[in-house]
Amino acid sequence: MKTPQNRRILLVDDMPSIHEDFRKILMPQAPEHEELSAVEAALFGDEDRAPTLLSFELDSAYQGQEGLSKIEASLRENRPYAMAFVDMRMPPGWDGVQTIEHFWSSDPRLQVVICTAYADSSWDDILARLDVRDRLLILKKPFDSIEVFQLATALTTKWQMTLDTAAQRTRLEDAVQERTSELRTVNEVLQNEISERKHLEGQLVQSEKLASIGQLAAGVAHEINNPIGYIFSNFGTLEGYIEQLFELLTAYEKAETSVHAPEIVEGLRALRERVELDFLKEDIPVLMRESKQGIVRVRQIVQDLKDFSRVNSKQEWEWADLHQGIDSTLNIVASEIKYKADLVKEYGAIPDIECLASQINQVVMNLVVNAAHAMGEKRGCITIRTGTEGEQVWLEVADTGSGIPPETLKHIFEPFFTTKPIGKGTGLGLSLSYGIVQKHHGRIEVASVLDQGTTFRVILPIRQVKT
Ligand SMILES: Nc1ncnc2c1ncn2[C@@H]1O[C@H](COP(=O)(O)OP(=O)(O)OP(=O)(O)O)[C@@H](O)[C@H]1O
Numbered sequence: 001m002k003t004p005q006n007r008r009i010l011l012v013d014d015m016p017s018i019h020e021d022f023r024k025i026l027m028p029q030a031p032e033h034e035e036l037s038a039v040e041a042a043l044f045g046d047e048d049r050a051p052t053l054l055s056f057e058l059d060s061a062y063q064g065q066e067g068l069s070k071i072e073a074s075l076r077e078n079r080p081y082a083m084a085f086v087d088m089r090m091p092p093g094w095d096g097v098q099t100i101e102h103f104w105s106s107d108p109r110l111q112v113v114i115c116t117a118y119a120d121s122s123w124d125d126i127l128a129r130l131d132v133r134d135r136l137l138i139l140k141k142p143f144d145s146i147e148v149f150q151l152a153t154a155l156t157t158k159w160q161m162t163l164d165t166a167a168q169r170t171r172l173e174d175a176v177q178e179r180t181s182e183l184r185t186v187n188e189v190l191q192n193e194i195s196e197r198k199h200l201e202g203q204l205v206q207s208e209k210l211a212s213i214g215q216l217a218a219g220v221a222h223e224i225n226n227p228i229g230y231i232f233s234n235f236g237t238l239e240g241y242i243e244q245l246f247e248l249l250t251a252y253e254k255a256e257t258s259v260h261a262p263e264i265v266e267g268l269r270a271l272r273e274r275v276e277l278d279f280l281k282e283d284i285p286v287l288m289r290e291s292k293q294g295i296v297r298v299r300q301i302v303q304d305l306k307d308f309s310r311v312n313s314k315q316e317w318e319w320a321d322l323h324q325g326i327d328s329t330l331n332i333v334a335s336e337i338k339y340k341a342d343l344v345k346e347y348g349a350i351p352d353i354e355c356l357a358s359q360i361n362q363v364v365m366n367l368v369v370n371a372a373h374a375m376g377e378k379r380g381c382i383t384i385r386t387g388t389e390g391e392q393v394w395l396e397v398a399d400t401g402s403g404i405p406p407e408t409l410k411h412i413f414e415p416f417f418t419t420k421p422i423g424k425g426t427g428l429g430l431s432l433s434y435g436i437v438q439k440h441h442g443r444i445e446v447a448s449v450l451d452q453g454t455t456f457r458v459i460l461p462i463r464q465v466k467t
C-alpha cells in the first residue's frame, strides 16, 4: 500500500523576503505552477504531462527557536515535517548549525538543507559539528528556483522512502518472526511425535519380548506340570504306604519279644543298629514334610508361570471395589510390612472396575511386598494412591526404598529375574503382575530414583472392551 507522500517543509530564515521567494517556488499559483511543470517535463522528458505538479506545504519560522517550536508542535500533532531549509546566519538567535542540532535531537528523521550566502571557509567545522551528513545538503545563495524545487522534491521523497522502507522492514521482521514461531511450533510437535514414537517402539519391543518369554514360560510350565502332577499324587500315596510300613514295623517290633531263637534276636538287633532304625523313624517324616513343601512350591511356581502366560483363564470377570481389594491384600501382607515401613493411603474417588479381582489383588500384593523388601535399615514409607483418569483408574505403590538402577530396571518384568537372595524371591512377582495387567488391557509403569525410591503405577480401564 502506498502512503500519501509527506510534502511538509519548514523554512527557517530571518529575512522575510526569502520566505516570499520560497513560497513562489514551492507553492506556485497557477502560472508559475505551469511554468515549473514545463521545467519538470523538460527535465524528465514527459512532454505530454499535464500541469498537475503537486505543490509543497511550506511553513515559516524566522528564528531557530521558533523553528524548533514548530517542529515539536508538528510531532505532537503527528504531522512531522519531511524537511527544513535552514539559513546559516540568523542574528540574534541560534545560527544554522545550532538550529539543526536542536531539530535533530527532536526529530532525527528530518532532512535538512543548510543555506548560506557566504563562501564560508569553515564547512569542515560545520560538518564536524553536525556529524550527521546523510540528511544534510548545502545550498549556496544566490540560488536558482529549480535548485530549491528539486532539493525539496528529492528530500521529501527520500524522507518518505526512508519511512516506507522502515515500515516494510518491520513488516518483514514481523513476518519472519511469525514464520519462525510457526516453524518452532511445528518442530516441537515433530519432536514430541518422535519421542512418543520412540516410547511406543520401546514398549512394543518390551511387550514382544515379554510375550515370547511368556510363550516359553507356558511351554516350560506345561512340561513341568505333568510330572509334578504325578509326583504330587504319588507322593500322597507314598505317604500312606510309609505310614502302613511303620505300622507293620511296630507290629514286628512287638512280635520280636516272642521270638525264642537267640541268633535271630541278635541278628535283628544288629540290623536295627546298622540301619539306625530310631533315627530313620524320626527323619523319614521330616524328609517327607520337606519334600512335600518343595513339591507344593514347585507347583505354585508352575501355576504362577501359567498365570503369567495367561494360560489359566478360568476366572470370572466381576465389578469390584479396588479399595476393598487393596485393603484386604494389605491385611494379608501386614506382617511383611509392619517392621519396615509406615503405610500411607491416599485414596481418590474411583468407581468399581470390571476385573478379575483376585488377580488384581495379587498385583497389589506383589507391588507392596516388593516395596517392603526395598527398604534398608532405616524405616521407610509406602504410599498407596488411587485416582481416575478419563475412562481409566490408576493405582500407585510408591516406596522410599533403595530405588532400581537403570540396568536392573530393564529386566524387572522378566520371569525369574530377581536381585534377592535365594529363597527370598523367585523373580516371578512382577512378570506375573505384568501378565495380569495386560490381560486387563491396562499398563504398568515404573519410575525410580536410586537411593530415593520407586513408584509403580498400574493403569486399568474401568470397563473391559469385549473382543
Ligand atoms: N519397589 C522396588 N524397589 C526396588 N527394587 C524393586 C522393586 N520392585 C521390584 N524390584 C526389583 O525387581 C526385581 C524383580 O521383582 P519381582 O517382584 O518380579 O521378583 P522378586 O520380588 O525378586 O521375587 P518374587 O516377587 O517372585 O518373590 C526384584 O528382585 C528387585 O530387584
Ligand SMILES: [Mg+2]
Binding pocket: 366, 369, 370, 425, 428, 429, 430
Ligand atoms: Mg516380588
